[in-house]
Amino acid sequence: MPFYAAPIARLLEELERLPGIGPKSAQRLAFHILRADMDAATRLAEAVLEVKRSIHFCSICFNFAENESCDICADPERDDAVVCVVEEPRDIVAIERTGEFRGRYHVLQGAISPIDGIGPEQLRIRELVDRLAPGTVTEIIIATDPDVEGETTALYLARLVKPLGIRVTRIASGLPVGGDLEYADEVTLGRALEARREM
Amino acid sequence: MPFYAAPIARLLEELERLPGIGPKSAQRLAFHILRADMDAATRLAEAVLEVKRSIHFCSICFNFAENESCDICADPERDDAVVCVVEEPRDIVAIERTGEFRGRYHVLQGAISPIDGIGPEQLRIRELVDRLAPGTVTEIIIATDPDVEGETTALYLARLVKPLGIRVTRIASGLPVGGDLEYADEVTLGRALEARREM
Numbered sequence: 211m212p213f214y215a216a217p218i219a220r221l222l223e224e225l226e227r228l229p230g231i232g233p234k235s236a237q238r239l240a241f242h243i244l245r246a247d248m249d250a251a252t253r254l255a256e257a258v259l260e261v262k263r264s265i266h267f268c269s270i271c272f273n274f275a276e277n278e279s280c281d282i283c284a285d286p287e288r289d290d291a292v293v294c295v296v297e298e299p300r301d302i303v304a305i306e307r308t309g310e311f312r313g314r315y316h317v318l319q320g321a322i323s324p325i326d327g328i329g330p331e332q333l334r335i336r337e338l339v340d341r342l343a344p345g346t347v348t349e350i351i352i353a354t355d356p357d358v359e360g361e362t363t364a365l366y367l368a369r370l371v372k373p374l375g376i377r378v379t380r381i382a383s384g385l386p387v388g389g390d391l392e393y394a395d396e397v398t399l400g401r402a403l404e405a406r407r408e409m
Numbered sequence: 410m411p412f413y414a415a416p417i418a419r420l421l422e423e424l425e426r427l428p429g430i431g432p433k434s435a436q437r438l439a440f441h442i443l444r445a446d447m448d449a450a451t452r453l454a455e456a457v458l459e460v461k462r463s464i465h466f467c468s469i470c471f472n473f474a475e476n477e478s479c480d481i482c483a484d485p486e487r488d489d490a491v492v493c494v495v496e497e498p499r500d501i502v503a504i505e506r507t508g509e510f511r512g513r514y515h516v517l518q519g520a521i522s523p524i525d526g527i528g529p530e531q532l533r534i535r536e537l538v539d540r541l542a543p544g545t546v547t548e549i550i551i552a553t554d555p556d557v558e559g560e561t562t563a564l565y566l567a568r569l570v571k572p573l574g575i576r577v578t579r580i581a582s583g584l585p586v587g588g589d590l591e592y593a594d595e596v597t598l599g600r601a602l603e604a605r606r607e608m
Contacts (some may be wrong), residue, residue: 243457243460243461254427260440275414303436
């Protein structure tokens with residue numbers, strides 16, 4: 211005999227499909243939902259459906275957007291001359307939180323990864339080049355992840371964009387602030403030494 | 410400007426209400442749902458709603474049930490003479506997994522906790538006593554949690570049920586199997602010593 215009634219088993223199955231949710235977490239979530247009032251469960255289900263119904267990709271930068279273009283692309287206050295290139299929409303959130311960047315973004319929707327069959331054609335690189343054509347953009351900051359795929363993508367973009375006479379920069383690699391030298395891996399520490407600055 | 414479009418912010422808010430889901434996990438889940446296809450999102454939302462629509466409490470033992478009585482109460486193969494008393498439906502799942510118990514259950518839906526305003530009247534204790542009245546049950550195993558509330562509830566039930574001439578037992582406290590003596594707290598170790606058995 212199964213441990214759970216069929217609707218509970220189905221909910222557990224769906225919850226376990228979510229990233230970082232194992233059987234134990236799924237059970238905790240399911241029992242929470244079972245104990246919650248109907249209103250709370252409806253709000254959760256409705257929020258899931260609403261996000262799928264109303265959110266699509268911004269036609270300019272490929273961030274998630276509720277309208278034709280995202281809030282950042284629609285903001286007239288932002289600097290059109292600098293475009294920060296990221297892999298995923300969540301990276302925009304991370305950069306926005308710093309409050310250090312007032313330019314535009316471009317989401318590649320991934321990184322070059324031959325092993326996963328992802329080449330430049332699978333990414334929003336053609337759309338990036340199209341955005342650079344009018345000549346408004348003077349710098350692109352490549353903020354792909356500092357891993358093999360992100361570095362490959364950065365190199366590819368640099369080779370593609372530099373000939374257009376646009377400045378191409380890469381976010382710095384080094385020790386995280388508050389980090390511990392002792393626990394830094396040798397590649398990161400090597401990069402930090404290489405990119406040392408005059409004080 | 411907010412970091413997220415309104416529907417995403419709403420989904421994040423609902424996800425963060427779930428137990429064990431902080432802002433980082435909520436973001437990971439939300440971005441997963443955004444990337445998933447519409448079908449997967451619909452299945453998740455539908456599973457949440459379906460569980461609320463179709464699951465209620467078993468009229469006999471107060472476990473979660475799809476029908477009038479739960480699968481365990483409806484199973485003619487199980488032993489009517491022994492009732493295992495637990496706090497929550499999830500405790501039934503834990504005990505069923507052991508495969509050691511073939512009797513019936515009774516879910517109190519909580520434990521006595523004066524600080525939270527939960528007395529015996531707030532629990533399914535009257536319903537338990539009603540179940541014992543016909544005289545079929547010869548033993549109740551009290552499997553409430555081995556914490557203050559669970560122990561208080563166990564003592565209360567023992568005092569209530571013993572005079573009815575029914576055997577009342579309590580699940581053993583002691584060191585968890587595979588545990589380490591060194592890291593056991595002194596109360597658990599004390600209990601383990603007190604409840605030592607002849608080999």
